[in-house]
Amino acid sequence: MPAAPRVFVTTSWDDDDRTGLKVAELLTRCGLGGTFYVPTARLGADSAFSSADLRALAAAGFEIGAHTVSHAILPRLAPSQLTREVKECKTALEQDLGAEVPMFCYPKGRFNAAVVPEVKHAGYRGARTTQMLTFGEAFSPFAIPTTLQAYPHTRSNYVRNLVRVGAGGVLLQSIPTLIRFENWLRLGKSTFDRVLRQGGVWHLYGHPWEIQQLDLWAQLKEIFDYVAHRPGVAYVTNGQLIEATHGSTLHGAEKPRENQSVIH
Ligand SMILES: [Zn+2]
Numbered sequence: 001m002p003a004a005p006r007v008f009v010t011t012s013w014d015d016d017d018r019t020g021l022k023v024a025e026l027l028t029r030c031g032l033g034g035t036f037y038v039p040t041a042r043l044g045a046d047s048a049f050s051s052a053d054l055r056a057l058a059a060a061g062f063e064i065g066a067h068t069v070s071h072a073i074l075p076r077l078a079p080s081q082l083t084r085e086v087k088e089c090k091t092a093l094e095q096d097l098g099a100e101v102p103m104f105c106y107p108k109g110r111f112n113a114a115v116v117p118e119v120k121h122a123g124y125r126g127a128r129t130t131q132m133l134t135f136g137e138a139f140s141p142f143a144i145p146t147t148l149q150a151y152p153h154t155r156s157n158y159v160r161n162l163v164r165v166g167a168g169g170v171l172l173q174s175i176p177t178l179i180r181f182e183n184w185l186r187l188g189k190s191t192f193d194r195v196l197r198q199g200g201v202w203h204l205y206g207h208p209w210e211i212q213q214l215d216l217w218a219q220l221k222e223i224f225d226y227v228a229h230r231p232g233v234a235y236v237t238n239g240q241l242i243e244a245t246h247g248s249t250l251h252g253a254e255k256p257r258e259n260q261s262v263i264h
Pocket of ligand 1: 014015065071088107
């Protein structure tokens with residue numbers, strides 16, 4: 001019998017809203033792993049995470065990743081601002097957590113050829129984009145794609161997302177799936193089934209504040225329950241995913257594509 005294909009499930013959650021704690025609770029209940037990408041400027045203010053929240057998330061097994069200082073759109077910045085936005089958030093989080101923060105996430109998925117070297121230079125080991133409908137392990141660690149956003153995108157949004165990142169091959173392969181499943185929950189289940197059959201990575205990302213705003217909690221619980229507790233599946237954080245898939249080539253010279261996605 002051929003060996004079963006290896007399957008990873010990871011999730012990631014962006015921005016500083018404390019609603020993230022509710023997402024973490026659901027993830028924990030389902031035995032799922034994940035990374036919270038947090039901008040540092042507002043930590044402790046209003047409805048944002050506090051440093052104690054982040055330490056509690058880390059203690060519960062979640063990964064805290066950096067998401068700039070002020071959620072700045074990186075390709076628009078002057079070089080000195082770019083360096084600051086990428087570096088200072090890492091230092092601040094590492095001080096709060098007392099541990100390395102190896103992962104970064106580009107605000108609104110926006111990066112270009114000037115941004116990636118800054119991210120590498122700051123000492124990160126990987127960075128997540130907002131590219132969707134991707135399932136394989138063959139990606140650059142500095143352009144980590146996702147499979148799906150927990151958000152009711154229209155069919156044309158998915159197509160635009162793939163066209164903007166120049167992922168024509170992914171788009172062509174995805175058309176039959178998109179035609180059948182506009183509903184994100186059904187798309188999530190069908191893409192997960194595909195990864196289970198073929199092997200690869202199923203990566204759900206989202207914004208906790210958006211889950212709250214659109215009241216997607218029941219749907220989120222349904223998709224978590226669907227993918228949880230499957231034999232042979234590795235449930236990991238984004239950093240653990242990179243370690244498992246790219247561990248020996250983390251500092252390789254692979255060059256990610258420019259990404260102009262507007263889906264954040
Ligand atoms: Zn964000």
